[in-house]
Amino acid sequence: MSFDIPDDRRYLESHEWALEENGVVRMGISDFAQDELGDVVFVELPDEGDHLEQEGDLGVIESIKAVSDLYAPVSGEVTAVNEDLFDAPELVNDDPFGEGWMIEIEADDLDELETLLTAEEYEDQIA
Amino acid sequence: MPLQTPPLRGAHDERGAKFTEFGGWDMPVEFDSIRTEHAAVREDVGVFDVSHMGQIHVTGPDATELMQRLTSNDVSRLAVGDSQYAAITDEDGIIIDDTVVYRLPDESATASNGGDGEATYLFVPNAGTDEETHERWISYRNEWDLETTVDNRTDEYAMFAVQGPNAPALVDDLTDEAVTELDRFEARYATIDDVTCWIARTGYTGEDGFELLVPWSEAEHIWSLVECQPCGLGARDTLRIEAGLLLAGQDFDHESDPRTPYEAGIGFTVDLETEFVGRDALERVHDDGVEEQLVGFQLIDRGVPRHGYDITNTDGRVVGTVTSGTMSPSLGHPIGLGYVPVEYAEPGTTLQVVVRGQSKKARVETTPFIDTV
Numbered sequence: 001m002s003f004d005i006p007d008d009r010r011y012l013e014s015h016e017w018a019l020e021e022n023g024v025v026r027m028g029i030s031d032f033a034q035d036e037l038g039d040v041v042f043v044e045l046p047d048e049g050d051h052l053e054q055e056g057d058l059g060v061i062e063s064i065k066a067v068s069d070l071y072a073p074v075s076g077e078v079t080a081v082n083e084d085l086f087d088a089p090e091l092v093n094d095d096p097f098g099e100g101w102m103i104e105i106e107a108d109d110l111d112e113l114e115t116l117l118t119a120e121e122y123e124d125q126i127a
Numbered sequence: 128m129p130l131q132t133p134p135l136r137g138a139h140d141e142r143g144a145k146f147t148e149f150g151g152w153d154m155p156v157e158f159d160s161i162r163t164e165h166a167a168v169r170e171d172v173g174v175f176d177v178s179h180m181g182q183i184h185v186t187g188p189d190a191t192e193l194m195q196r197l198t199s200n201d202v203s204r205l206a207v208g209d210s211q212y213a214a215i216t217d218e219d220g221i222i223i224d225d226t227v228v229y230r231l232p233d234e235s236a237t238a239s240n241g242g243d244g245e246a247t248y249l250f251v252p253n254a255g256t257d258e259e260t261h262e263r264w265i266s267y268r269n270e271w272d273l274e275t276t277v278d279n280r281t282d283e284y285a286m287f288a289v290q291g292p293n294a295p296a297l298v299d300d301l302t303d304e305a306v307t308e309l310d311r312f313e314a315r316y317a318t319i320d321d322v323t324c325w326i327a328r329t330g331y332t333g334e335d336g337f338e339l340l341v342p343w344s345e346a347e348h349i350w351s352l353v354e355c356q357p358c359g360l361g362a363r364d365t366l367r368i369e370a371g372l373l374l375a376g377q378d379f380d381h382e383s384d385p386r387t388p389y390e391a392g393i394g395f396t397v398d399l400e401t402e403f404v405g406r407d408a409l410e411r412v413h414d415d416g417v418e419e420q421l422v423g424f425q426l427i428d429r430g431v432p433r434h435g436y437d438i439t440n441t442d443g444r445v446v447g448t449v450t451s452g453t454m455s456p457s458l459g460h461p462i463g464l465g466y467v468p469v470e471y472a473e474p475g476t477t478l479q480v481v482v483r484g485q486s487k488k489a490r491v492e493t494t495p496f497i498d499t500v
Contacts, residue, residue: 038145038361039162041454042431060483062431064161064453065361086429093160 003031005123006097010073010116012055013125017097018073020113027073028101029061029092032126037063040092043085045070045103050078052105054112059102061092072105074112080104133178134285134346144359150254150376152179155359165365165456167356168332172291174353175363181257182280182340183264186247189273194248197267198228199388199405201398202248205230210312210327214388214396215252215260216405220412221385224260224375225393226250227329229314249280249325249340253375257281267404285346289353290336290366298337301352302326306337311500319349332363333370333499365453368462371423371494377434378421378450378464387412390466392421392494419466421450423494426480428487432463437481438489446471449480455496462496463489 005011009019015033019026034040042062052058052072059070081103085091092100107113117125130153133139139146144155155176158164167173185194194202200213210229214222231247252260261279268275289298299307304317306326314327325340341349364374373379373393379386388397389412399410426432432452437445452463463480471478474493479486 038157039160039456042429044430062454064365064456065156067431067433090162 003035003126004097005030005032005119007119009097010113010118011122012071012073012116014069014071016071016073018113018116020107020110023107023110024079025074025076025105025107025110025113026101027103027105028096029070030122031096034093034096034100037061037066037068039064040089043089043092043102045081045085046078048078048081052076052078054115070102073116074105074107075109076105076107078103079106131179133176134343135176135178135350138347138350139176139357142357144357147360149360150179150256152254154179155357157359157361158357161359161361161365162456164356164358164362168291168334168358168362168366169457170292171356172289172293172297172336173356173358173362174350175288175290175358175360176285176350177288177338177363178285178346179254180286181252181254181260182249182284182286183252183257183261184247184249184278184280185264185275186245187273187275188245189268190248190275191246193264193268193271193273193275193277194228194250195401196271196403197264198226198250199397199403199409200228201401202228202230203401207232208313208315210314210329212393212396213250214393215263216388216403216409217381218405218408220387220405220408221381222379222388222391223381224252224256225373225396226252227327229325229327231325232316251286256375283343285341285343285349287339287341287350287353288330288332288336289339289355290330290332290334291355292335294334294336297353297355298326298339320352322349324349331370331372332366333372333495333497334366335500364451365456368451368453368464369455369457369495369497370499371464371496373421374451384448384450384466386421386466387417389413390417390420417469419447419468420472421464421466422472423492423496424463424465424478424480424489425492425496426452426461426463426487426489430480430482430485430487431461432465432480432482432489438465438467439479439481439486440471441477441479443479443486446478457497462492464494467491
């Protein structure tokens, strides 16, 4: 089975993606991760204004069959939360790189993105 | 120890199934998505490979007595082609397993003996328990000096569950015999494309449907003829929770969560008019009442209840444990099962479930959570 792995963003080994735009980093989980989880039924995300540390816990995602922790791609302050996911968590399955995004972070140091996997490296990891 | 594989392991793999270990078997957990498979069974028809379930065959002059003394229900009430749900209990009345007992056509019946006396039974223990159950039957047979033959035929039969409102039409089209005439819990031999199968109007989803016992060597062929949504154990779990049905090892566990049938809500499987292992202990429980019982609940706050989560009262004191939980695909809200003291068991009672350290409001509900057959 092949999965989408857009090369405009970076990835964590724990399957989150991070896309930087105008200094703000948007994150979600990968196509591979949503497929592994199966039907997503619940997400627990931080509040706007919370401060996150890179690779620290940021919340939880639950499918019908499993619970997984979510990790922050960069350190920084949460500036937006995708509240659509609270009523429609299946957006993570339907469009993991688009409508299924989770939070936006104003990064303390955008250089942290360089420590994450490239699309090619992530593809190797899940191969 | 290597996992046992169902006869259709390769076919499921080609179909793109994901697999999970269940009772020592490598079984498909999901083919497409749990939501899709669940909806197919509730609204149309789906088929499950449940070949991991055990099959124990018991025959001989004392077969009825052995079955009577090792299962909690009254097997003497079974006519040929009947089946019944029963518990297998220990001396203390604790559930070791739950099972369905079928009475098969009498193999030894002839005109000369009038077909009397040698009832034949097939019963279906849970995945991974067939060997110890077989040993239990052999051990008691020897101890009681009964004349019976007990065979573990788990590796001889595949088992498929065709479930859903359109299951009768589908199975009727497959079979040469009139299986839709069967009532719930009735069964008969029927042929599918010249293969003799044991077909029972049973299932574990809360829907109408059939379970097909198919010779292992014909499994792939028969499976290919059942043209409907293939479903995995993931959907089976969400369906059976909605129907308020127990999962062995989770809603009762002989070692880690010992429960009597009365606590587990299957007191209807206990016939105290019969003599069986555990009967006297269960009579005491029946007369005295239980202290705890399995209840269904709905989580009112956001979250998903999971096996092992604490249940507390509204003061925050732990009073019970979640045994099963899920986000109900049919209802669209989280539901679960768990044991609580009887004073908290009344439907409408407010409780809390501790989800990763946070107390979430819950309400005791009547089970099944949905209308079932």
